[in-house]
Amino acid sequence: MRVFVTGATGFVGSAVVPELIAAGHEVVGLARSDAAEASLKSAGAEAYRGSLDDPEGLARAAAAADGVIHLAFIHDFTDIYAAGATDLRAVEAMGAVLTGSGKPFLVTSGTGIVRADGAVTEEDGPAPGGHRTASEEATLALAERGVRACLVRLAPSVHGRGDQGFVPRLIGIARAKGVSAYLGDGANRWTGVHRSDAARLYRLALESAPAGTRLHATDEEGVPFRDIAAVIGRHLDVPVVSVPGEGAQDHFGWLGRFAGADCPSSSTRTRGLLGWEPQGPGLLADLDEGHYFEA
Helix, strand or coil: CEEEEECCCCCCHHHHHHHHHHCCCEEEEEECCHHHHHHHHHCCCEEEECCCCCHHHHHHHHHCCCEEEECCCCCCCCCHHHHHHHHHHHHHHHHHHHCCCCCEEEEEEEHHHCCCCCCECCCCCCCCCCCCHHHHHHHHHHHHHCCEEEEEEECCEEECCCCCCHHHHHHHHHHHHCCEEEECCCCCEEEEEEHHHHHHHHHHHHHHCCCCEEEEECCEEEEEHHHHHHHHHHHHCCCEEEECHHHHHHHHHHHHHHHCCCCCECCHHHHHHHCCCCCCCCHHHHHHCCHHHCC
């Protein structure tokens, strides 16, 4: 299968590309720069120059492919709704040219945008007004228009060597402040998935996921935030402390609203549907390997 991948040189995408190639697929990756183009070619993929701000270009690349994996997203938390609007335009543009084709179209979302009593499941819809809600709805609507459209919801922490997400920022804050903190009693839970397991899920979904499916790329259902703080504190040799909820922003900055989030998530249906079983280390075990703390 010839697969167009946006976000192909990102943290998750750079694991998805070799996963697809090893399985015999051809990959065309979206490249915004000379460096991204060179990276894709060195991985054995083709490069397509463009960006999320060019929906017409994305549509041309999607039309020429046998399937599309949409991973790219502008992670600008200062204007996350603008990023969501850009994402929606990209989904709509690529979805329009895939209509009636029966081709697979995997769109990335996150389990953190869903609200539920207890662990979020694949049956749960997104919270109204979320920054990815419109893209989720547009994707599932394509399943009614002859596209094998599916959602892949990533865990808040996709971890592994080279991670540049939430956990490295928590480590940076702990280094700067001399303490590793959690909010309140720290019982709120984060989910995680190793990026190699996430990459394999994308490949399995591309090959066989039914249209209209929501899939959860989550390993552990929930890791207490205080346990994450404890591992960070041990590796940095700094105290582990509780911060009152009202002090979240003062201590964590923009990350404060995420540090207190309780977002357990189940992937039971995903595992049964695709035979996907995570094999990489869990979040705490990955932290304990020590690579997150290398200079």
